[in-house]
Amino acid sequence: MRAVETGKKPVLSAEIFVIPIEADRFLVYAPLRRAAFVGNAGAVNFLADLREGRGDSGAGHDGEMIEFLRRLEIVDAGPETPPLAVFSDDPNPVSVTLFLTTACNLRCAYCYAAAGEGAARHMPPELARRGVDFVVGNALARGEDHFEINFHGGGEPTRNWPTLTKTLAHARRLADAHELRLTAYLATNAVLSAKRLDWVVANLHGASVSCDGPPEVHDANRVTPGGKGSSASVIRTLRRFDAEDFPYGIRMTVTADAIPRLADSVEYLCANFRPGQIQAEPAYPIGRGAGAASAETAAFVAAFREAQGRARRHGRELTFSGARVGTLTNHFCAATQDLFALTPDGSVSSCYEVFEESSPRAKIFLYGASAGAGGGWRFDREKLAFLRRQSVDRRAHCAGCFARWSCGGDCYHKALTVHDDGEFAGTDRCDIIRELTRDQILARIADSGGVFWHEPPERIAAEGCACVSCGDEGRIMTGRGVKKPDRGCV
Template sequence: MSVDVSAELFTIPLEDSRYIVYAPLRRAAFVANAEVVNFLADIKAGGLDQSADPDGSLAEFLRRLEILDAGEEALPVTEFAGDPEPTTVTLFLTTACNLRCTYCYASAGDTPTKNMSIEVARRGIDFVASNAARKELTDFEILYHGGGEPTVNWRVMVDSFEYAREKAAELNLHVRGASASNGVLSDAQIDWIIANLHSVNISFDGLPSAHDKHRLTVLGQGSSHLVMHTIGRFDEANFPYGLRVTVTRDQIARLPDSVEFICANFQVEQIQVEPAYQLGRWTNAPSAETDEFINAYREAQQRAHSYGREITYSAARLGALTNHFCGVSQDSFALSPDGNVSACYESFSEDNPWAKVFFYGEPEKESGKYSFNLPVLNNLRGLAVQHREFCQGCFAKWTCAGDCYHKSLTISGEEEFQGSDRCHITRELTKDQILERIAAAGGLFWHEEGTTGCQPVE
């Protein structure tokens, strides 16, 4: 009888000569010994060793997981072509900031300030609103982001959202708004955010002493009490928000306590934890992408679970099947303060080191629209994981999807990506998630039927 391996399979070594057999596109995994791994390798090589499975029960088990004889897998691939037609605009409102964080990737405060004008914001809003109307969608979206603290350009934030509302009413659409923020806000700003935006992502590092070590005001004082006031107000109002915890090398050991502090004091549901990015003011700082980080993350995750919460790390996301890590390879449309189009949140200004890679459009003088540089855009579209050589043999490829391209450029330059310390973190934390799924499904195997297919990630 002929038997076919019908899944892209990875074996992930564990301790004690055991392995996870993982079929990402079947959303299936189980823990196996070397005999089972060899059995699968033999089938793949064209032979079936019946002595390893005399009663056929192993083959039957593998069929149940769609690993054998289940036909071709659908790849979770979306591709983009032609001129982009975004229905979300990200506005980099300013390069100015009311804090001076030691690890700021944007070196905010050390560079000349650029503020977006209302005209630049309106043009972007007009463009995405008209795209949404033409596509017969129900809504379009505005995201306010950094390069600085967006709320520092408060007048343009408020006026642009008001303008978007008018535009939406005119076109019979809804507008949704969200922002990143350092959380240092006045009560009037908090009131406006609660009344108008859909959600906010706040940078907050957990224990006040950990936060205050690195997230300083312009006068060099800690900002944790100000941020906690904002978060507390969001909790009182049941306003949805996420927290981003940035971990520098010196704070790794405190991560579990920081996560516990957050869980014990705030209602937040989404807690994203990332090692600090060695860029901007943190370029020469020691890396936090270490085994110590992985261990601290694991302990922090256990503490979060004890509160019924979960922490996340951006590249380890078993819940997603995608060929895109972020919007960079899927026509993300972000406007710099000067009105030009970037695909990347770290490339917020034309004078950033990798601007030539990420800036792919500019306003058209006459039409009120944009002209796009398709070679630059197509290069970005080509970063989807199926085109990234180094990722092809990696078991995390359909969930990590190649990780942050900006980070890989700062590591490898324009040379072919050869992996990074983040890859090790990503694989270890993804492995944890697979084992958790197996445990939650009863301890023998994990299989989510009928989930093969594309779930693009923004």
């Protein structure tokens, strides 16, 4: 061990979190430096001394340790830059999400939307067109070369086939006329006729498919109104997608009952299909799933770990929305970043769970409406400002959480559901997020040679989040022009 000879007092230059992992072993994590290593109590005490300003000129300190911390930018690297996405003015998105209908051909036991119950609302083609015209106008005004449409739920979007197909035809005409690139995605339960499947494959750019695993697992919850399992149709759709090399991801919803089968379910999906991504989320106990046993448990974490290992053996990645160490952001999803989603009746929503005016949190998440026949949209600036303020950097409870700059504060809708609009005090999902985030950090250390992990700053710029990360079951882009890989809604 050599002492630092420079005479310069080392200064801690990173926000540091220390996470115990086993006896006398701690994970030291500097999220904004994207750096981490595993150290003992001595290393932790050394960092505590630095934090308290007790680091002296170096004499008496371990010089190699200081050099090591300098390499990781934890010491003497100047101020950090938190990823604070700032929004102002009215939204001018180049992406529109259309909640085409509340009708559904299934009655999934855990459906957040309780879709299929009550009178269905269908979006008329004129309304969808107005949404498309708006994002095309924005793309032209902003000098972008593309725009995007997401056909989404509240029900099964393909149940409003006329609006879906007419909207795409209209969007295509505009794309051709203005030489813009159009991308269109669909979130679907994959129970489609062969003819509609032909159309999807021929006309769309990707889909997110809800599928929970092998027939006995999938059919336990994803059933027709008559109670019949839907797996046969889903399998047919996935096989067709694979045969055509059509891009798609699979979204698995994991109920408490299905947790013990999660690894086998992932194995089944990997062995039989070729999805670009598989995402598993514990069932959200709202809608038809309200009152079901919670799946946000330690058992989910254990099952997820095993399932992840199985997916890797097939060369695939299993994801969970809240754990994403590759991302730096102060927002979890588009709900607080100006998602432009239209309900069947023409309100503007920022949340996938809020797809109609009677949704429980409509007052918070519906922030605009059509300006009428003259075109354009009216936005409620106050509501918008409130939503934009719901970022992790403003939340006291999250200040001490090591996952905060990747989690971004998790699902705001969930937080409201759990805390009944009161002060956020954490949810059961937080434990899952922290456990799986910790796994990811340790995996990065292991992948980097086993001693430390440190990403070059240019990687931060590439992956840093000034955009949206929530994709729910689709692929979403807020209009700030940055495309992110799918991220799941809860």
